[in-house]
Amino acid sequence: xxxxxxxxxxxxxxxxxxxxxxxxxxxxxxxxxxxxxxxxxxxxxxxxxxxxxxxxxxxxxxxxxxxxxxxxxxxxxxxxxxxxxxxxxxxxxxxxxxxxxxxxxxxxxxxxxxxxxxxxxxxxxxxxxxxxxxxxxxxxxxxxxxxxxxxxxxxxxxxxxxxxxxxxxxxxxxxxxxxxxxxxxxxxxxxxxxxxxxxxxxxxxxxxxxxxxxxxxxxxxxxxxxxxxxxxxxxxxxxxxxxxxxxxxxxxxxxxxxxxxxxxxxxxxxxxxxxxxxxxxxxxxxxxxxxxxxxxxxxxxxxxxxxxxxxxxxxxxxxxxxxxxxxxxxxxxxxxxxxxxxxxxxxxxxxxxxxxxxxxxxxxxxxxxxxxxxxxxxxxxxxxxxx
Amino acid sequence: xxxxxxxxxxxxxxxxxxxxxxxxxxxxxxxxxxxxxxxxxxxxxxxxxxxxxxxxxxxxxxxxxxxxxxxxxxxxxxxxxxxxxxxxxxxxxxxxxxxxxxxxxxxxxxxxxxxxxxxxxxxxxxxxxxxxxxxxxxxxxxxxxxxxxxxxxxxxxxxxx
Numbered sequence: 436x437x438x439x440x441x442x443x444x445x446x447x448x449x450x451x452x453x454x455x456x457x458x459x460x461x462x463x464x465x466x467x468x469x470x471x472x473x474x475x476x477x478x479x480x481x482x483x484x485x486x487x488x489x490x491x492x493x494x495x496x497x498x499x500x501x502x503x504x505x506x507x508x509x510x511x512x513x514x515x516x517x518x519x520x521x522x523x524x525x526x527x528x529x530x531x532x533x534x535x536x537x538x539x540x541x542x543x544x545x546x547x548x549x550x551x552x553x554x555x556x557x558x559x560x561x562x563x564x565x566x567x568x569x570x571x572x573x574x575x576x577x578x579x580x581x582x583x584x585x586x587x588x589x590x591x592x593x594x595x596x597x598x599x600x601x602x603x604x605x606x607x608x609x610x611x612x613x614x615x616x617x618x619x620x621x622x623x624x625x626x627x628x629x630x631x632x633x634x635x636x637x638x639x640x641x642x643x644x645x646x647x648x649x650x651x652x653x654x655x656x657x658x659x660x661x662x663x664x665x666x667x668x669x670x671x672x673x674x675x676x677x678x679x680x681x682x683x684x685x686x687x688x689x690x691x692x693x694x695x696x697x698x699x700x701x702x703x704x705x706x707x708x709x710x711x712x713x714x715x716x717x718x719x720x721x722x723x724x725x726x727x728x729x730x731x732x733x734x735x736x737x738x739x740x741x742x743x744x745x746x747x748x749x750x751x752x753x754x755x756x757x758x759x760x761x762x763x764x765x766x767x768x769x770x771x772x773x774x775x776x777x778x779x780x781x782x783x784x785x786x787x788x789x790x791x792x793x794x795x796x797x798x799x800x801x802x803x804x805x806x807x808x809x810x811x812x813x814x815x816x817x818x819x820x821x822x
Numbered sequence: 823x824x825x826x827x828x829x830x831x832x833x834x835x836x837x838x839x840x841x842x843x844x845x846x847x848x849x850x851x852x853x854x855x856x857x858x859x860x861x862x863x864x865x866x867x868x869x870x871x872x873x874x875x876x877x878x879x880x881x882x883x884x885x886x887x888x889x890x891x892x893x894x895x896x897x898x899x900x901x902x903x904x905x906x907x908x909x910x911x912x913x914x915x916x917x918x919x920x921x922x923x924x925x926x927x928x929x930x931x932x933x934x935x936x937x938x939x940x941x942x943x944x945x946x947x948x949x950x951x952x953x954x955x956x957x958x959x960x961x962x963x964x965x966x967x968x969x970x971x972x973x974x975x976x977x978x979x980x981x982x983x
Contacts, residue, residue: 511832520831569832579836579850579860579870584828591831692853757868815869 445489449478453707464574464808466567468769468800471707472793475714476722486715493712499662500709501777502679503702504770506661508565509683510691510698512591514634517684520591527585527747528592531765534739536561542732548785551607555779558600559792560736564769564800565590571764571804575811582748582757586764589747597771598627598681601674604775608782609672619672626673627681634685642690650697657686657694658701676774706770713773713793716780721790729794736799737806740765756814763810767803768796836860857881886946909939909966912979916959919982926953934974936967 452474460467478486486493521528539560543553568590572578602623606616633641645660647653661682668678686694744762753761776792828836830850838848838860846862848870855878863871876884898909914921920928930938941948941955942962948955957963965975 516829516831519829565832576870576873578830578833579848579858579862579873581862581868584830584836587831587833753868754866756866760869815863815866815871 442489442492445486446492449474449486449489449493449711450704450707453711457707464804466564466570466767466769466800466804467707468564468567468710468773469797471710472714472773472797472800475711476717476719476793477714478711479715479717479719490715493708493715496705496708497712497777498675500702500705500707500712501676501774502661502665503698503705504709504774505676505680506657506683507695507698507702508594509680510686510695512594512684513687513691514631514638514684517591517595517631518635520588521595524585524588524592524747527589527743527750528596530746531589531593531743532561532596534743535736538732538735538739542728543785543788546785546787548788551610552779552785552788554604554607555775555784555788556792558597558604558775559768559772559795560732562593562597562768562771562775563590563740563765564767564771564803565594567767567769567800567804568764571767571807574804575807577760577764580757580760582744582751582753582761583764585747585751585753586744586761589743589765593771594680598677599624601677601775601778602672604778605674606672608778608784622671623673623677626668626671627677630681630685634687638685638687641685642688645686645694646690650693653690653694654697657682657698674778709770709777710773713777713780713789716777717789717793721787722794725787725791726794729791729798732791732795733798733802736768736795737766737802759810759814760807763803763807766799766806768799772796859884889947906968907966908969908972909964910972910976911942912963912965912976914957914959914961914963914979918957918959918979920957920979921959923957924953925951925955925957928978930965930975930978933978934967934971936965936971936975938963938975939966940964 453471456470456474457467460470536557537560539556539558540553542560543549543556548556568586572583572586577583599620603616603620606619645653645656647656661679664682665675665678668681669675683691741759741762744760744765745758748758748761772792773796776789776796779792780789823839826838828838830836834850834852836848836850838846840846845864846867848860848862850858850860850873852858857876859872859874859876860870861872863869925938925941930936938951939949940963941951941957942964943958943960963975963979965972967975
């Protein structure tokens with residue numbers, strides 16, 4: 436058979452399978468991310484249906500998926516929201532980092548994986564999935580709740596922390612010296628600051644350049660700009676993902692809204708490819724030995740996120756039930772954690788890191804929304820002491 | 823009454839207030855244009871026990887239903903505050919010369935000096951109608967002026983003045 440024919444057959448098979456899985460997830464009311472990961476495991480080495488020909492194409496598709504994930508995430512925020520969130524929630528944000536990065540880092544150190552893997556695992560256990568959490572909030576009608584601004588600000592804080600963390604991790608994974616690492620972190624921080632300032636002061640000019648009444652032109656300009664900046668960022672060792680995130684931040688208002696609507700279908704396609712690719716790279720036979728550890732890590736992470744949510748909500752004057760909801764909403768892990776693990780795996784971190792991260796995300800992406808749904812009726816039952 | 827504004831990063835804005843009977847109500851304005859009308863739980867004031875999604879059209883309808891009687895009330899308050907200022911409501915009766923014609927055709931302001939500030943049609947209030955607004959029988963025209971000019975407007979609308 437012709438090569439192209441095989442690539443089409445494989446890609447068609449994967450995408451169709453993802454569509455069916457997505458439909459199943461929708462019916463069950465859970466996130467599709469764990470199912471996509473499982474699909475990747477099934478298609479990959481040691482899986483049920485190993486693919487060969489289309490792996491290169493899928494790899495590039497996965498890279499584009501990461502860029503699009505972060506671009507659309509950046510489009511959701513504008514610079515002033517980021518700055519005000521940073522000012523108002525620094526303390527809760529720091530508690531979030533300390534409590535939730537610690538389990539991953541400690542686990543990696545106890546396993547003797549070394550400091551670089553510890554930094555990667557810290558990121559894997561730290562970041563909440565803003566995508567899944569936003570969906571949980573809207574599905575359960577929690578958007579109007581008074582603890583929701585607290586949860587959203589924490590998500591914004593995490594995303595900003597990622598903008599600093601990803602370049603740091605990239606530099607460490609590249610095995611550069613302390614000096615070079617410090618320089619590339621400096622470049623990253625400098626870039627983030629410059630972009631924030633440009634977005635705050637001169638956002639209008641970028642918007643005037645990108646803006647177009649024609650959807651096709653707008654889509655091409657935004658996507659082109661994001662990929663270009665992602666490429667430059669990658670070249671500077673800042674990580675392509677952060678570059679795309681910053682492009683998203685710089686665009687705001689009506690333009691960002693339109694661009695997001697145009698990019699959503701593309702993002703959904705390539706993000707799904709990205710999850711499959713991560714699954715492909717993970718050998719399913721490596722999972723059973725780390726399953727127990729992943730479960731333990733997930734349990735600890737649930738508790739630390741509950742504590743984080745409770746602390747942040749209490750500071751905002753929210754009562755007990757709301758504090759609980761804030762914590763539960765922060766439990767899901769997903770795209771970011773896989774992005775981080777993906778970087779680590781690609782750079783050749785400890786071979787168990789990939790399977791551990793995959794299992795961990797599988798558990799929390801599935802359990803987080805489910806827990807929120809289960810907890811809802813318990814929390815809304817009127818207390819017996821009420822008049 | 824104090825309206826509290828909270829930004830919801832990535833979603834939009836929330837405006838929230840307490841009624842005098844102690845219920846909390848909020849409106850979440852999504853960037854997409856969607857509006858949620860939120861009513862908070864009595865026993866758990868942090869929880870939205872009711873979140874009603876409204877699209878543009880529904881939100882407008884709700885505003886009009888709540889706002890229509892208020893416009894007339896405010897006008898009445900206005901003319902009791904300023905001596906000599908009168909606001910009257912004049913129906914367009916079937917057979918009126920302006921049934922089916924526009925506000926511009928009446929040349930009310932030029933001829934009398936009084937102003938048409940609103941036209942009420944059923945539950946809908948058209949505040950500050952433009953000259954091309956077309957009357958139909960059953961409309962109620964809200965006119966502001968003094969005794970003399972508003973009477974002149976009444977004459978114009980009933981028999982063409």
